[in-house]
Amino acid sequence: MISGIEKCAILLATIGEEAASEVFKFLSPKEVQKIGATMAKMNNVTREQVEETLAEFRGQAEKKTTLGMASSEYIRNVLTKALGDDKAANLIERILHGGDTSGIESLKWMDSADVAELIKNEHPQIIATILVHLERDQASEVLIFFTERLRNDVMLRIATLDGIQPSALRELNDVLTGLLAGNTNLKKSAMGGVRPAAEILNFMATNQEASVISSVRDYDPDLAQKIQDEMFVFENLLDLDDRGIQLLLREIQSESLIVALKGTSEDLRNKIFKNMSQRAAEMLHDDLEAKGAVRLSEVEAEQKEILKTVRRLADEGQIVIGGKGEESVM
DSSP, X not given: OOOHHHHHHHHHXXXXXXXXXXXXXXXXXXXXHHHHHHHHHOOOOOHHHHHHHHHHHHHHHHHOOSTTOOOHHHHHHHHHHHHOHHHHHHHHHHHTTSSOOHHHHHHTTSOHHHHHHHHTTSOHHHHHHHHTTSOHHHHHHHHHTSOHHHHHHHHHHHHHOOOBOHHHHHHHHHXXXXXXXXXXXXXXXXXXXXXXXXXXXXXXXXXHHHHHHHHHXXXXXXXXXXXXXXXXXXXXXXXXXXXXXXXXXXXXXXXXHHHHTTTOOHHHXXXXXXXXXXXXXXXXXXXXXXXXXXXXXXXXXXHHHHHHHHHHHHHTTSSOOOOTTOOOOO
């Protein structure tokens, strides 16, 4: 069975260079990277897989209409004609999330080390404002290149950021060569807060994660607890449904799973066992018993790698990660 990302790669490889390049223009940097990497790695694609992918796409496309596909430019033009320039201006910015973020978008295409070098000497509040606009994994990678003191300061500011004021947007404009247009009439953008802080921490190494949480706890114990409550940790695999566990098990190596399960709860182990064949479960149980003592750092490292796979599968829409405060999926 091929994954959703592989279907995208097959489709784009099939429709030709010109059409595929037009599609890529509408994708985010992360999506381009994922699909491009998949296209580069795919080989021995069968005719049957191509035909199934095209048939599925055709079926999905036939169900769609042009409603809900209006571009930002279309929305601007319609509202301006209906309301006039003055009345439409404020409403347009509210609908389209306020301000020009083209500069921030350009950072998403840059190497994380280069982004860190570019912004590391700015005020921590400015850095926090920039990072909440990036993909969570990229923001985490950028933070790795900071000193521990700066990293902890920035993460605290992200966690306590309840919105981005126009004045902050204007400062970003000055710092990053006209990135964002400031306007005192703009409503603040709903960026930052406990959830983004937790999502960024999920991508950090365990020792860095612990340092950040400790620093936040010194400032505000309740805030630190809220962040930890939002984080998806290894024991949260218990919250995945059986299908999600089965999909995950197909993606990870047995040796990695054996190390990661060391020291975990009996409930989590049983959940893993019940989603394997009886023979595979018995082999895993025996391997766990035979493995002996493993350093905590090794266990945490393997758990982090498996959690990266969980997040990738969630990004691809193959599994659903639950979370406190998250809307239910019907």
